[in-house]
Amino acid sequence: MALHRPPLVLALALLAVPGLAEEQGDPTEALRIEEAQTAVRQRNYAEAAETLAELAAAGNAEANYMLATLYRDGRGVPQDEATAFDLTLAAAEAGHVEAQYSLGTLYLSGRGTDEDAAEGRRWIAAASAAGHARAKEALSELEARAAEPVSDAEISPREEAPGIADLAPSQIATELGWTLLIEAARRGEGQTVQALLEQGAAPDETDKQGRTALMHAAEAGHLGTARSLIDAGADPDLKDADGKTALALATEAGHFEIVEYLVMQGARSDLADNAGARPLLRAIEDGQARIAMLLAGEDLPVEDINLQSELLMAAARSSGPELLRLLSDHGLPFDLLDRDGRGALWHAAASGNAAATAFLIENGVGLDRADEAGEAPLHAALRFGQAETADMLLAGGADGSLATATGNTPLMIAAQQGNLDAVRRLLEAGVDIDLRNAKRNSALMLAAQANRVEVVRLLLEAGADKRLRNQDRHRAHDLAVAAGHAEIAELLE
Structure with missing residues (x-):
């Protein structure tokens, strides 16, 4: 070839x-x-x-x-x-x-x-x-x-049905235990699947991973083949070695039509895999909003607060307003927190999901709600380099002076990350330029140590005090010299 x-x-x-x-x-x-x-x-x-x-x-x-x-x-x-x-x-x-x-x-x-x-x-x-x-x-x-x-017998294909001659088991197929029915289903060879079923092939025969022909067809996106297998009595709720059903595999692969068909055929959407994840959570995590909305309409486990939180946080990271609105309509409040005390807005901002961030701000989610480490959505957006969501939070009124548990303010984080626009916006908002964290480092010191030349220039122009010393008695100049940042050291002399 x-x-x-x-x-x-x-x-x-x-x-x-x-x-x-x-x-x-x-x-x-x-x-x-x-x-x-x-x-x-x-x-x-x-x-x-x-x-x-x-x-x-x-x-x-x-x-x-x-x-x-x-x-x-x-x-x-x-x-x-x-x-x-x-x-x-x-x-x-x-x-x-x-x-x-x-x-x-x-x-x-x-x-x-x-x-x-x-x-x-x-x-x-x-x-x-x-x-x-x-x-x-x-x-x-x-x-x-x-x-x-x-x-x-191990290498000779069954030749009674059309197309079966092309399905001689390859070495990898034999190794994984793919039967002729499974191989035909993987390839979407609907006529061959039908012929094998008519000859008596068991619709739920499995390979060495515990996967059925229906699972393979669902994962590969072959709707017609999946229909033939279901019509022959294939069980859509069987699990493979990882605990995944045909519905779970179709969901992970993003095959909406197959997910829709399996749901219509009674496939259970509440079955969790070995990692404890249901298809709905996988769909949300993967940003499969259309599939997630379909599954949420079928099964939304509102009784489990931890699962509710997982669903909401995953949607905030990966999905848009439509799915967030649907989850809210099903009873999930936007003020839910995860195990670390982080809310949906924290996750949306930290992942750079601008659409979800805007939606949550518009719906009154607390801009300054901090996690157990005192990190608010603005801190998270700046720390992860999400300039767009950080700007949205600042424009929405997030507190630019709020400090984390270690005393780091948004200005310090933005300075250390080299986010010049955020530094400029925070200075324009009137934040204290010389605030210091738990180690007595200022924004200027952090920028100097991280080799953020333009940020250092801006902070100096805005009046940052270069004489301040941290808990180790080091000035910004000393930190720049120790890190080998000659240009910044010269600016700070």
Whole structure:
């Protein structure tokens, strides 16, 4: 099978030219990866794909691997197994361990490339050598199987039904215990699934992970296949080894139509997995607002205060006003707190969810409600570098002088983080420029130690006292010298 790069990657190849990203003022690669991860959680797949394509063209291994998953699932880009293989290969060759394991399974199953057992084993062995737990298990099973004689019955497909001849078990399928029914369901081969069921295949047969054909179809997004299995008597409430049902897997994969169908067929949405999470919580955490609203309409456990809090905080981090409003309509008050004493506004601001932050401010949530460490939403937004939500809180009237339990004010945090706009806004609001924290450090000292040159300039222009000393008797100048920040040391002489 010919390998190829996606057109989007090729079109953006110029971004790999050294220095181009810096000239355009792009953030660091790590920050852009984080932005792409946020976009994926919020189901902004096209946005994530564009960011990842730029980074992949520049050779970023994590971006190649993440983009491969989007092409494999057809999220934000056309579904393309060959392109997914190419990107996984690029990430694996760059040393990405998870990609190496994934590449090994692709070679063994023949997804996106020609089946090649030797290459599959080689890449799984590489991942195993790097400490990948699943790769170690897979390699052990491959080696054990290689030592066993293989009978014709194990490798001969059933040929009575159309399409079954194409489902000869691959090495990885045999290793994972995928039956012909499961393999057909994974691929969405509806006619083959129907033929196998008519021949007597058990609809609830499982693989080595305890997953049924229905679970595989639900996770892969094959609605027609899921219908056939349900019609044949498949149980939608069975759990796999992780405690996940077909509904949970469809929810995590973002397949709304399958979730809707399973709910209509009576699938229970209140079943928690081994980690204690129900499908509704997973949907909210992943920013799957449409699915979450569907599930919330079916099952909202208002009797469990801790679960109520989890749902509300997850919605504040990842979802928009519609879901927050729905949760409120179901009886969840916006003033709920999590185990650390943090409210919904704290989570919205800290995660940079501007839509949720604006909605909660408009609905009168306490702007200055602090957690057990005395950290209010404004402190959190500034500490996590969320400039937009920090600005919204300040504009909404958050107290710019409020100190945490360790005495850090918003000005100190903004100065240390190098948030020049926030520092300027706080100074304009009249906060005390020379307040000091529990260690007697001022905003100027923290900025000097963190090498925030422009912030130091602004604080000096605003009248910050450079003669102040902290509990160790160090001035801002001393801290800059000790940290090797010559330019700031010169400014503070």
